[in-house]
Amino acid sequence: MTTQRLRYVTAIVVALGFVTAVSSGCGDDDSPSDDGGVSGKGGTGGKGGAGGKSGAGGKSGAGGKSGAGASGKGGTGGTGGVGSGEDGGVSDAIDSKAADLRINLNLKLGEHLIFAAKATDAALGGRMDEFAAYNEKLNTNGKDIGAMVKAAFDATSESAFNQVWEDHNQYFVDYTAGVATDDQAKKDQAVKDLTEKYVPAFATLLASATKLPMADLANLTMAHVLTTKAIVDAQGSEDWAAAYTNTRTAFAHMQMLGDPLAEAISANDQTKFPGNAKTQAIDFRVTLNQVLQEHLYLATFSTGAALGGRTDEFNAADAALVKNGTDLGDAIGSLYGDDAKTTFNKIWADHNTWFVDYTKGVAADDEAMKTAAVNKLTMMYVSMFTDFLNGATGIAKTALTALIGDHVGTTKAVVDAQKSGNWEMATSADRTAGQHMQMLADPLAEAIVSKKPDSF
Numbered sequence: 001m002t003t004q005r006l007r008y009v010t011a012i013v014v015a016l017g018f019v020t021a022v023s024s025g026c027g028d029d030d031s032p033s034d035d036g037g038v039s040g041k042g043g044t045g046g047k048g049g050a051g052g053k054s055g056a057g058g059k060s061g062a063g064g065k066s067g068a069g070a071s072g073k074g075g076t077g078g079t080g081g082v083g084s085g086e087d088g089g090v091s092d093a094i095d096s097k098a099a100d101l102r103i104n105l106n107l108k109l110g111e112h113l114i115f116a117a118k119a120t121d122a123a124l125g126g127r128m129d130e131f132a133a134y135n136e137k138l139n140t141n142g143k144d145i146g147a148m149v150k151a152a153f154d155a156t157s158e159s160a161f162n163q164v165w166e167d168h169n170q171y172f173v174d175y176t177a178g179v180a181t182d183d184q185a186k187k188d189q190a191v192k193d194l195t196e197k198y199v200p201a202f203a204t205l206l207a208s209a210t211k212l213p214m215a216d217l218a219n220l221t222m223a224h225v226l227t228t229k230a231i232v233d234a235q236g237s238e239d240w241a242a243a244y245t246n247t248r249t250a251f252a253h254m255q256m257l258g259d260p261l262a263e264a265i266s267a268n269d270q271t272k273f274p275g276n277a278k279t280q281a282i283d284f285r286v287t288l289n290q291v292l293q294e295h296l297y298l299a300t301f302s303t304g305a306a307l308g309g310r311t312d313e314f315n316a317a318d319a320a321l322v323k324n325g326t327d328l329g330d331a332i333g334s335l336y337g338d339d340a341k342t343t344f345n346k347i348w349a350d351h352n353t354w355f356v357d358y359t360k361g362v363a364a365d366d367e368a369m370k371t372a373a374v375n376k377l378t379m380m381y382v383s384m385f386t387d388f389l390n391g392a393t394g395i396a397k398t399a400l401t402a403l404i405g406d407h408v409g410t411t412k413a414v415v416d417a418q419k420s421g422n423w424e425m426a427t428s429a430d431r432t433a434g435q436h437m438q439m440l441a442d443p444l445a446e447a448i449v450s451k452k453p454d455s456f
Contacts, residue, residue, distance in 0.1 A: 093456065094449050096275025098266035099282045101152075103289055103438075106258035108145050110290060111434060113254050114297045115141055117231050117247050118430075120176050121301075124235050127308070133423035137431055142169070152265050152272065153209055164205055168198040175229065179236035194225045210264040220257050227253050240316035244301070248320055251294055255286070281456040285445035287331070292437040295324050296411065299352070300430050303359045303415045321352060335448065335455055336392060347388060351381040355411065362419045377408045393447035403440050410436050 115138045122131035142165055150158035171193040178186030203218040227250035234243035266273035276282075298321040305314035325348045333341030354376045361369030386400040410433035417426035449456050 093279050093453075094281040094285050094446050096277075098262075098270075098273045098275035098277040099279075099285065101266055101273050102259065102262035102277045102282065103286055103442075105145075105148060105262045106255050106286060107289060107293060107435075107438065108141060108148065109254040109258045110251055110293055111431070112138070112141050112145070113228070113251050114247075114294075114434075116172070116228065117235075117250070118297075118301070120232050121235050121243075123176060124180055124232075125310075129421070130304075130423045130426075133427040136424075137427045138169075149209075152269070157209060160205055164198070164201050168194065168202065171198055172228065172232075176232055179232055191229070194229075195222065199225065206261065210261060211268065212260060212264050216260075220260075223253060224250070224257065238312070240313045241319070243313075244298075244316045244320040247301075248294070248298075248324075252290070255290060259286075279456070281445075281449045284449060284456060285442065288445045289438055289441040291324065291328050291331070292441045293434055295321070295328070296434045296437050297430070298324055299355060299411060300414045300418075300433070303355070304418050304426075306356075306359050307363050307415070307418050318356070322349075325349065325352065332392075335452060340392065343388060347381065347384050351377065351385070354381060355415075358412065359415055362415055374412070377412075378405065382408065389444065393444060393451060395443060395447050399443075403443075406436055407433075407440060 119134040175190035302317040358373035
C-alpha cells in the first residue's frame with residue numbers, strides 16, 4: 001500500500017472513527033452458497049441469485065406511487081400517467097402490499113450493499129470526501145430499513161435491529177481498516193466479531209421476528225458476511241475484475257435474505273401485508289427491478305472511475321455493466337424471442353456507449369462531445385427504446401418517453417456532480433437515479449405480465 005493511501009485511510013479512521021465506513025453498508029444477512037436455505041430457494045446464483053428473483057423496491061421509488069403503471073396507475077411523480085390499455089385484472093397477481101414489501105425490502109438491501117461497496121472503494125482509495133458522502137448515504141439507508149422494521153413490527157424491534165446493524169457496521173469498518181493497513185490481527189478480530197457475534201445476534205433477532213428457522217437465517221447472514229468481505233479483499237488488492245464480479249455476486253445475494261424475510265413477514269401478518277408475495281409474476285417484477293437497479297449503480301461506478309482516471313477500475317466496472325445488459329437481454333429474449341433480444345441488445349449497448357461518450361466529454365471539458373452525446377441519448381435512444389417498449393407492452397409512448405428521458409437526465413446529473421467533486425451532490429444524485437429505475441421497472445413488469453399471462 002502506498003504511503004499516501006495509508007495516510008488517507010488513517011485520517012479516516014481517526015477523524016471519523018471509521019465508524020460506519022461501511023456503515024449500514026456491509027451487513028445485512030444473506031443466503032448460503034449451497035442449495036437450500038430459507039424456503040429452499042438455494043444459494044448464491046440459485047433461484048434468487050444474479051438474474052434470479054430480484055430485489056428492488058415496491059412502489060415508493062423516486063417520486064410517486066408506481067411511476068408509470070400499467071393499468072393506469074401512477075405516472076412519474078404522481079398519479080394518472082401511464083396505462084397499458086389493459087384492464088386491472090393482472091393486478092392481483094403482481095401488485096399487493098405483500099408484493100410491495102418484498103420489492104421495497106430487496107431494493108433497500110440492494111442499495112445498502114452497493115453503497116457499502118462504494119464507501120469501501122473510496123476509503124481504500126483515499127478519496128475522503130467521496131467516502132464521507134457515501135457513508136452518510138449508508139446511514140440514511142440503514143435508518144430507512146429500521147423504519148421498515150418498525151412499520152412491520154414495533155419500535156422495540158426497530159431499536160433491536162438498529163443496535164445489531166450498528167455493531168455489524170463497526171465490525172466491517174474494522175475489517176476494512178485492517179485491509180487498508182495490512183494488519184492481519186485486526187482483520188482476524190473483525191472476522192471473528194462478524195462470524196461469532198453478528199451472525200448469531202442477527203439470526204436470533206430475525207428468527208424471533210419471523211419464525212423462520214434459526215439455522216437457515218444464520219447461513220444466510222454468514223453468506224452475506226463472506227460475499228461482502230470478498231469485495232473489500234478484491235478492492236484492497238486492486239483486483240478490479242474480481243472486485244466487480246464479487247460486487248455483482250454480493251448484490252444478487254441480498255435478495256436471498258430479502259425474499260424469505262418479506263414472504264414470512266407478509267404471511268405472518270396478512271392484516272398489514274395482504275396478498276401473496278410469491279407468485280411468478282411478482283418474481284418477474286422483483287427481477288426486473290433488481291437488474292435495472294444494478295444497471296444504474298454499475299454505470300455510476302464506471303463513470304466515477306473514468307472521471308477519477310482509474311482506468312483499470314473503469315474497464316472492470318464497464319465489463320460488469322455490459323454483462324448486466326446481456327442478462328437483461330436474455331430475459332427479454334426468453335419472453336419475446338431472439339429478434340427482440342437482438343433489437344434490445346443493440347439499443348441498450350448504444351445507450352451505454354453514448355453515456356461513455358458523455359463522460360469522456362465531461363472529463364475533457366469538451367462541450368461539443370457532451371452535446372453530441374446528449375443529443376444521441378435524448379433524440380435517438382429515448383425514441384428507439386420508447387418504440388421498442390411500446391410494441392412489447394402497450395404502455396403509451398408519451399409515458400415511456402417521459403420515464404426514459406428521466407433516466408437519461410438523472411444519470412447525467414450523477415456524471416456532472418462526479419466531475420464537480422461535490423460528493424454530497426453526487427451521492428444524492430446517485431441515490432435518486434437508482435431509485436428512479438423502479439419507476440420504469442414496476443409498470444414494465446405489470447404491462448408485460450398483462451400482455452403475456454401464460455408466461456407467468
